[in-house]
Amino acid sequence: VDFADVNGQEMAKRAVTVAAAGMHHLLMIGPPGTGKTLLARRIPTILPQLSRAESLETTQIWSAVGRLNARQPLMVLRPFRAPHHTISEAGLVGGGSTPSPGEISLAHNGVLFLDELPEFNRRTLEVLRQPLEEHCVTISRAMGSLTFPAKLMLVAAMNPCPCGYRGDPRRRCNCTSFQIERYVAKISGPLLDRIDIHVEVPNVPFRELKDDTTGTTSAQMREQVQIARDRQRRRFQREPSTVNGSMTPPQIRRYCKLDAEAEQMLQAAMEEMGLSARAHDKILRVARTIADLDDSETITAYHLQEAINYRTLDRRYWAS
């Protein structure tokens, strides 16, 4: 698999690159058949390999559930987990009378892909909230409580409405506004707020599909990701977090300094869009990653603009 297999969708590929470079959570919205799943399944090809410490952590979890490949004692590639939407709460975050790890822990240091996000049980999705923020999940049972690591990159995909064609210029959407409302309401505001990057994956024009010149390949994207990761490794040399996506608030204040123009832009965006304090931090984290991809130490208005853009979709689809 290679990103070159996906024709067109260069905007989405850019968003995927940013997400992979900083381990940011990603939500893709678009009509059926535009390549959301194809894109998600190719994300592991652009992520850097596991470090030895990361590999030990992930391998230990896989070993504990007996899923390890006997011929590959130490995991080298980042895990990619794509559970079906019928998954239960216990299956997703872990559980049982003697708790065993769930999908989010199997995806530790890798990617958790939730395709058809609104089809998931609402309660199941809500249990994701705390692990996404804390990078671990604590399960308490009568026998005691256990903590499983769950540092992952969440990638989610969904249609804009039940029929899938809302906002598509070529096909008519025949969903009632009530249906649409109920559909998008399955993704709660707090969960949406925790996803750093929202991107639209529209239908590909025929011209781009026919185009024989291949688009951006995995190799090119991996190279960009590596540049950003190298900068992050130098930055966080003596600190617990290793990627921009998991920067703590003090780190954000230290490393995400804006120039005057950018500061003003952020303030305007916050006021206009009614963003939460968490969204503010998320935008700064993403802006930091975009600057890193540009191999730039300072975050300029240009970088910030792109980061804010990744937060505008929820206004469009969730405001009714």
Next chain:
Amino acid sequence: MLAKLFTFSLLGIDAKSVEVEVDISPAALPKTILVGLAEAAVKESVHRIERALVNSGYSRPEDRVVINLSPADLPKDAASFDLPIALGLLTASGQLQSELFSRYAVVGELALDGTLRPIKGALAMALAARNQKLAGLLVPARNAQEAAVVDGIDVIAVGSLVETVGFFCEQWTRRSFRGRRRSRSSGDIQWTLPT
């Protein structure tokens, strides 16, 4: 007679140290008692172990057998206790004698013919064994590679009950699994995918 062995129980993703005690005392009727919060998988192990012993050429004890898994308040739900319990039975019934039990921990699920089946969490158990400063850990051959990832502990791959007994009698040339060596230079670590 009393036998004592070390093994591990998986709790979540970590391994907890468990001591297996087997005591055999003369009795008019044979009876086996298993205590220590054993869940279904462990309770059933008694039947597996009996046949595995007989099919490996040992005799099964026909006295009163008490098996205790300590700590008593830790729930144990895995088949990995088969092998330590079997070795305990052999020792308590006088069929095996070894000085190594205090330094080597044992884990493994037994098949009825005495061969070993893979277990869950071998990596966590190897980590726990190292932290406990044990000399080594005996694991089923199919778990050996993942356990050998841990530095500083001797991981011994065994294929069957007979091989395990051979190791403890020091009459069997062991295959010690060494982890794949990785370059110790800092920065980028070079990995080789095992073929």
